Amino acid sequence: MEDGEFNINLTIVGLGLMGGSYAMALKEKNKGHIWGVDLDNNTLKNAAEMDIIDEGYSIENAYIPLKKSDIVIIAIYPEALVQFVKNNVNNFKKGAIITDVLGIKEDNISYIQSILGDSAEFLGGHPMAGKEVSGFSNASKNIFNNANYILTPTVKNKKDTIEFMKKFIRSIGCTSITEVTPEKHDEIIAFTSQLPHVIAVSLMNTKSADDIKHFVGGSFRDATRVAMINPDLWCQLFMRNKKNIIDSIEEFQKSLNQIKGFIKEENVNDIKQFLKDAASKKEGTV
Amino acid sequence: MEDGEFNINLTIVGLGLMGGSYAMALKEKNKGHIWGVDLDNNTLKNAAEMDIIDEGYSIENAYIPLKKSDIVIIAIYPEALVQFVKNNVNNFKKGAIITDVLGIKEDNISYIQSILGDSAEFLGGHPMAGKEVSGFSNASKNIFNNANYILTPTVKNKKDTIEFMKKFIRSIGCTSITEVTPEKHDEIIAFTSQLPHVIAVSLMNTKSADDIKHFVGGSFRDATRVAMINPDLWCQLFMRNKKNIIDSIEEFQKSLNQIKGFIKEENVNDIKQFLKDAASKKEGTV
Known part of the structure; x- marks a missing residue:
């Protein structure tokens, strides 16, 4: 594989502006499967038709792709994120890396890491990219180009996971990746x-x-x-x-x-x- | 002449970001002369070499183009504007239209109109266009495209002058032109x-x-x-x-x-x- 390419099975939860953009940016870099999970069937259908996900799943069926995914990118609201992890705590693949895209970290991360235990590893991420408009229809693979990206590791994160995520993030176009604690973030x-x-x-x-x-x-x-x-x-x-x-x-x-x-x-x-x-x-x- | 074209002799005082952009935008629309006045000889030289002004003059020699100009666009700082009009009150062509580009109106306009008397007509103008950088080197004919433009007529302005200025402003690319009093502006x-x-x-x-x-x-x-x-x-x-x-x-x-x-x-x-x-x-x- 070329530099910046991956062969990973991954699930993106929430195909809004950020999740949709992530799927678009990753589709070109990743040889493995990309599955989508969303509340909205039309979004899943569109994303599959655009060939940026291989298959779409409802929230209830999220366990199907989660069980096979090495990476899970959760791009939903703060309250929904916590709920989603709680509901799927037994559905993540052993050793999977879970990340998010949210602008708040401390509260969520300490809680999520405590309920996950050692089954899967949550590493907080925050792409400083976005648009003033939301939703899948506004997603674009280009929003990450030259954007800042923040990772918020805690003592629970492995060094290898952080290094892997940095490579992963660079591949979608982000140039400056900074590590800080969730508190500082x-x-x-x-x-x-x-x-x-x-x-x-x-x-x-x-x-x-x-x-x-x-x-x-x-x-x-x-x-x-x-x-x-x-x-x-x-x-x-x-x-x-x-x-x-x-x-x-x-x-x-x-x-x-x-x-x-x-x-x-x-x-x-x-x-x-x-x-x-x-x-x-x-x-x-x- | 085509719609939006002019055959006017005009002087632009101050070839900074706004004055320079004005010269660039007008050069394509105006068959008459465009003269430039600036403190900086290099700017005048550059503007002449770029063929966006016909000739450049120092502040001291401003009277030479002013005496022949039907329109004078003054694109300098507030204090300098008042001083320039004061120093050149006898140099404007009889009936010339003088306008500015400044973000403040009330103070300047009442004073300027009072010292000009009936010799020339000052009509305040404010293109809502700009850049975060200043100076001639950042000027561009495109900054007026689709920009708002405000005119601030007073009882001293003729209806014909206002109508003429609107046509003039539309020709450089501004689409919405609004009239308000200097106070309201x-x-x-x-x-x-x-x-x-x-x-x-x-x-x-x-x-x-x-x-x-x-x-x-x-x-x-x-x-x-x-x-x-x-x-x-x-x-x-x-x-x-x-x-x-x-x-x-x-x-x-x-x-x-x-x-x-x-x-x-x-x-x-x-x-x-x-x-x-x-x-x-x-x-x-x-």
């Missing part, structure tokens, strides 16, 4: 992902959209791109990372109050320094 | 443009960029795109629209505090409603 992601979502929806809810339609340019459009949010998913993410999100909002509020103060006082020097600092930090980040 | 733009910039720089200044490099995805990247800000220009914009910007920040702070409160209280219903409202407003805006 949740703390940083509250700032780099959940806070921009909170800001986008707050900005959108400040004024009537009708009044501003013809007055928006790129800055407003970009700041609110993710306001096209999936309410159920993000409500769960907010609830499960509550403390970190509140902390991030409050840190941001301090920074916002600082520049507001400078503007109020017409403190030109401090405004310029604030803008210069932001510009140079931005240059170092993206 | 400044109030709305504080929200749709200056606030997203304030948010982007505040977000950037919240945490060390080094700590988050490998943890950013699209939402953070987009929310901070405009943090690559031009400190001098934006400091002037903030100072000249201070009251509206403070009001916009405070309205946004209320909205942000609202969702923070819902998250703190784990008020799932209100969080979901807040997200749903934001998503449907966003859908109606872009």
Whole structure:
């Protein structure tokens, strides 16, 4: 096999934006089977017809592909993830690697690893990729290209598993893979992902959209791109990372109050320094 | 001449991102002369070599093209704009239309119109187009494509002038042209443009960029795109629209505090409603 190719039997649970994109990206790299599990029969049918999965299964029949899968990628909401693992704890293949794609880790991972015991290995994963739209119809194999990917190993994860997952993730196009603890992940992601979502929806809810339609340019459009949010998913993410999100909002509020103060006082020097600092930090980040 | 073509002698003052883009976009549409005025000789030389201006002039020699120009597009910083008009008040061709591209209007326009008297007509304009980078080297004729454009006529502007400017603006690619008073412009733009910039720089200044490099995805990247800000220009914009910007920040702070409160209280219903409202407003805006 060429570098970046695999021969693995795997199951993707949840063929939404992330799961569907994963299936599309993997289909080209993997010589083994790819099975899909979803609540929606039409999605399973479409995915099979597009030949990005070999066969689709309902949640009730998930045990059929799970028993044969070396890798299981679970791409469903936080509450559903925990429930799915609980319901299928005896259906995973001995030694299988299970991963997820969620933006919160700590809560879920400690619980999931405790119920799995030694039967299968759960390694948390978070592709920093996405779109402002959701669902299988918006999936694309390209969303992983050059994206950051975070792995959140714990003491329960084997070194080999982590190394294998890194190769696996690189094969779908991610270039920067970082390892942090689930705790640290949740703390940083509250700032780099959940806070921009909170800001986008707050900005959108400040004024009537009708009044501003013809007055928006790129800055407003970009700041609110993710306001096209999936309410159920993000409500769960907010609830499960509550403390970190509140902390991030409050840190941001301090920074916002600082520049507001400078503007109020017409403190030109401090405004310029604030803008210069932001510009140079931005240059170092993206 | 074809529809959307012109035969006008015009001067563009300031060949930065906006002025340079204007020259590029107009060169294809205008059969008359296009002259450029800039502080930087190299920019004038480059623009002439690229054949997007016929000839370049220093600020001191601006009177030479101004005396022959039916349209003058001034694309420089707020303070410089007022100074330029003041210094050249006797150099404009009788009946010339003068316009600008700035994100603040009220202060400048009342002053400029008062010093111009009846010799030339100033009609404020604001293309809602731009980039996070500045300068002639980043100019592009495409930045106006499908952009919103705002005109801010006052009682001093003739109906014919407004109609002419609309045709002129449509010819460079803008599709939605809206007329509002300078006062209303400044109030709305504080929200749709200056606030997203304030948010982007505040977000950037919240945490060390080094700590988050490998943890950013699209939402953070987009929310901070405009943090690559031009400190001098934006400091002037903030100072000249201070009251509206403070009001916009405070309205946004209320909205942000609202969702923070819902998250703190784990008020799932209100969080979901807040997200749903934001998503449907966003859908109606872009």
